[in-house]
Amino acid sequence: QKEVEQDPGPLSVPEGAIVSLNCTYSNSAFQYFMWYRQYSRKGPELLMYTYSSGNKEDGRFTAQVDKSSKYISLFIRDSQPSDSATYLCAMSAGAGGTSYGKLTFGQGTILTVHP
Amino acid sequence: DTGVSQDPRHKITKRGQNVTFRCDPISEHNRLYWYRQTLGQGPEFLTYFQNEAQLEKSRLLSDRFSAERPKGSFSTLEIQRTEQGDSAMYLCASSPRHYEQYFGPGTRLTVT
Numbered sequence: 001q002k003e004v005e006q007d008p009g010p011l012s013v014p015e016g017a018i019v020s021l022n023c024t025y026s027n028s029a030f031q032y033f034m035w036y037r038q039y040s041r042k043g044p045e046l047l048m049y050t051y052s053s054g055n056k057e058d059g060r061f062t063a064q065v066d067k068s069s070k071y072i073s074l075f076i077r078d079s080q081p082s083d084s085a086t087y088l089c090a091m092s093a094g095a096g097g098t099s100y101g102k103l104t105f106g107q108g109t110i111l112t113v114h115p
Numbered sequence: 116d117t118g119v120s121q122d123p124r125h126k127i128t129k130r131g132q133n134v135t136f137r138c139d140p141i142s143e144h145n146r147l148y149w150y151r152q153t154l155g156q157g158p159e160f161l162t163y164f165q166n167e168a169q170l171e172k173s174r175l176l177s178d179r180f181s182a183e184r185p186k187g188s189f190s191t192l193e194i195q196r197t198e199q200g201d202s203a204m205y206l207c208a209s210s211p212r213h214y215e216q217y218f219g220p221g222t223r224l225t226v227t
Contacts, residue, residue, distance in 0.1 A: 043219050046216065046218075090157070101146075101165075102148065103160065108157050
């Protein structure tokens, strides 16, 4: 079983829809949670990061972390065709954790927003 | 552009040859990471430098792989005696804090 599980999709939605992307994880040492966006044949682009449980909002993007359920989500409001990409969740342990200093990624979810 | 840069962007090599990739991090970042990504998968951690010290290496980094970061600036990743299974995108990232990693465009390696 992988440490981080992410539904690969693909996910197709109409422009303006609310998109929900999710990851589950098994390593209770993870304390930092990130979302990256990756366009085809490009490097991942950091969208948001959160520490421990809670919500964080940045424009049309909202990240949620539920450590008790080992579940994280990214919501995209008013989705646009330019949001079409692969979305990767990533996690890291805190200082002293065995995976401190590296990110463990999910498989990525392919999102297409059609006009 | 002051982001992370990688060179070359694409490399095609024959099996058994050696290849070397370069990464130039964001100048004020003291942490540098290498990852490998295959089609349809998320990046997998290979190794991590803080300044010039290599602090962690993945079990994925076999004896044929070596990474250096002389003087704590740019880094190189060398693969010796390449195999077809080494074909992947090799990504470099730099960060001011371990969880805030910024990636370069990657080097796509094809081993024929």
